[in-house]
Amino acid sequence: MIKRIAAVAAALLLSLACMVFAVLGGGVAQLPSGELRSAYPGYDQVASWNFMAGQYRSLRDAGKNPRLVFGSSELKSKTAGAAHPGRLFADGRYGETSVIAGRAGVNDLWQAIEVGAFAPEMPRGDRRAVIFVSMQWFMCYRDPSSTFPGVFSQGAYDAFMGNEAISDDVKSRVAERVRAYGVPDAEVSGEGPLVQAIGGIDRAASSLASDVRLAASLRWKDAHREPARAEGGSRMPMDHGLAAPDGGAGAPGVHGSSTDSAPNWQALIAEGRACAERASQGNEYGFYDSWYRSSYRGWLAGAQKNWKVADGKYWSTEELEDFELMLEVCRQTGVEPLVVIQPVKGAAYDQTAYTRDARADYYDMIRTACSRAGARVADFSDKEYDPLFLRDYSHPSAYGSACYSQAMWEFWTASE
Numbered sequence: 408m409i410k411r412i413a414a415v416a417a418a419l420l421l422s423l424a425c426m427v428f429a430v431l432g433g434g435v436a437q438l439p440s441g442e443l444r445s446a447y448p449g450y451d452q453v454a455s456w457n458f459m460a461g462q463y464r465s466l467r468d469a470g471k472n473p474r475l476v477f478g479s480s481e482l483k484s485k486t487a488g489a490a491h492p493g494r495l496f497a498d499g500r501y502g503e504t505s506v507i508a509g510r511a512g513v514n515d516l517w518q519a520i521e522v523g524a525f526a527p528e529m530p531r532g533d534r535r536a537v538i539f540v541s542m543q544w545f546m547c548y549r550d551p552s553s554t555f556p557g558v559f560s561q562g563a564y565d566a567f568m569g570n571e572a573i574s575d576d577v578k579s580r581v582a583e584r585v586r587a588y589g590v591p592d593a594e595v596s597g598e599g600p601l602v603q604a605i606g607g608i609d610r611a612a613s614s615l616a617s618d619v620r621l622a623a624s625l626r627w628k629d630a631h632r633e634p635a636r637a638e639g640g641s642r643m644p645m646d647h648g649l650a651a652p653d654g655g656a657g658a659p660g661v662h663g664s665s666t667d668s669a670p671n672w673q674a675l676i677a678e679g680r681a682c683a684e685r686a687s688q689g690n691e692y693g694f695y696d697s698w699y700r701s702s703y704r705g706w707l708a709g710a711q712k713n714w715k716v717a718d719g720k721y722w723s724t725e726e727l728e729d730f731e732l733m734l735e736v737c738r739q740t741g742v743e744p745l746v747v748i749q750p751v752k753g754a755a756y757d758q759t760a761y762t763r764d765a766r767a768d769y770y771d772m773i774r775t776a777c778s779r780a781g782a783r784v785a786d787f788s789d790k791e792y793d794p795l796f797l798r799d800y801s802h803p804s805a806y807g808s809a810c811y812s813q814a815m816w817e818f819w820t821a822s823e
Contacts, residue, residue: 446493446507447483453510453517456524456562463506463528471504474819475525477518478539480511481749481802486695488682488805490675492537492812501670503819512554514544515726516584519733523573523581524566526740534742537815538733542751542769543801545726546761548713552589559590572740580732584725669820672813679809683795686804692754693794695804703755706800710759721765727772734780745783745818747811748773751801753791766791785814 445452445462452458466473476482476492484493484507496505508521518538526534543549564585568578689696694703737744748770757763770788777784787810790796798804803811 446497447485448507448510450510450512450557453508453513453558454560456560456566459508459521459560459563460525460528460566463525466504466506467528471499472502473504473506474815475529475536476505476507476509476539476815477521477536478507478509478747479513479541479544481539481541482507482509483802484808486798487803487808488679490670490679490805490809490812491803492808492815495670495675495812496816501668501816503816505815509539510558512558514551514555515540515729515733516551516581516588517555517558519581519729519736520560520563520567520585522733522742522744523570523736523740524560524563526572526742527566527570529742531741534740535819536737536742536744537747537818538744539747539749540730540773541749541801542761542766545722545730545769545772546714547716547720547723549723549726551725552587555588556590559585570740573736574739577732577735577739584729584732670812670816672809676806676809676813679804679806680795683798683804683806686798687795692752693797693804694752694755695798698799702799707755707758710756714760716760721761722769722772727776730773731776731780734776734782737782738780743783745785745815746773746777747814748784748786748788749801749803750787750789750791750796752797752799754794755800756791763791783818785811785818787811 445458448459463473463475474496481487482493484491487493489495492505493507495501496503498504508525509518522536522538525536529536567573567581683693683695686695686697687693687699690699690703692699692703734744734746736742751761751766753763753766756766766788770786774784774786787796787807790807790810795804796807796810798807
């Protein structure tokens with residue numbers, strides 16, 4: 408009887424999915440492979456496993472050598488220069504194609520789930536992933552329950568739970584944390600078969616809802632975007648916020664087109680530094696002037712007001728556990744991570760509770776965790792007082808972006 412109830416409910420759900428996807432023009436699964444590509448995923452995209460896995464699979468199947476890059480708001484390439492990894496490697500011009508996975512609001516638990524979900528999609532002999540770690544996730548004022556439900560992907564979670572390489576202990580720890588961060592977990596051990604059946608239906612409905620929201624969003628963008636026209640008047644393809652080549656910006660000879668040659672890192676970094684210098688001439692900190700004028704005072708006032716440290720506890724033990732959990736998922740699934748330790752703007756943070764000594768403890772904490780896990784590190788913590796490395800309080804400038812890209816490319820192309 409229980410199986411029959413579950414089967415009927417699943418059939419109804421499938422019928423609903425078919426009707427909704429027909430109305431939306433096919434949904435995510437029917438998007439052309441060229442449109443399953445994002446320079447910086449939206450919230451509806453990071454919550455859709457069909458989209459996140461779809462863009463990776465479409466590039467993989469086309470022989471584009473996709474490389475997963477996990478992180479949060481530092482992955483936004485729009486204002487971060489031509490050598491940002493979301494732009495420099497967007498078209499595979501150097502034999503590597505970045506797949507940006509992350510958004511402001513994600514954290515180490517989100518990355519642990521996504522790594523575990525993606526691992527079976529990656530080639531067995533070359534499972535490498537770049538993982539940016541953010542100081543903000545670890546700060547005492549953090550509240551994962553305010554952001555995690557908005558980026559949680561039910562489909563990725565199900566794929567994670569279905570990965571047989573991941574131990575039951577790790578799965579149990581992840582499930583416990585998912586619940587703690589505000590997402591009810593339907594897979595409750597020890598419950599009866601009816602609860603399990605209903606739970607499966609709930610998870611399928613949640614995954615479907617994410618895809619429906621994404622499909623509706625893409626359809627809305629199509630309906631409201633002004634058609635671009637190429638020379639001769641033909642309509643250009645929709646980009647849906649997709650990564651695009653940098654359009655020739657930069658010094659001659661800097662941006663190559665051959666996949667047989669390495670990027671000219673000396674020229675790229677020099678160009679990025681010059682760009683950052685031009686953009687930050689109106690303040691002493693090296694902030695991009697546009698951000699300094701519009702946001703600096705508000706950011707500083709908010710940081711001084713809200714970053715209150717109680718009993719000397721600057722850093723979250725829960726986030727450290729999640730970070731170590733993510734590294735353990737990498738180990739169990741055979742994914743080799745490159746952990747990028749990002750700096751913050753030292754001159755700005757020194758005016759808050761998170762002064763140089765407190766930040767030094769954070770960097771040591773991350774380095775120690777990576778050392779214990781045997782994870783490679785690209786450590787940029789020594790750039791805290793380089794005024795041109797960051798364009799605001801923590802996001803890379805055109806110069807910082809070029810430095811990140813070089814570390815990533817060297818990691819991807821290093822021989823075993």
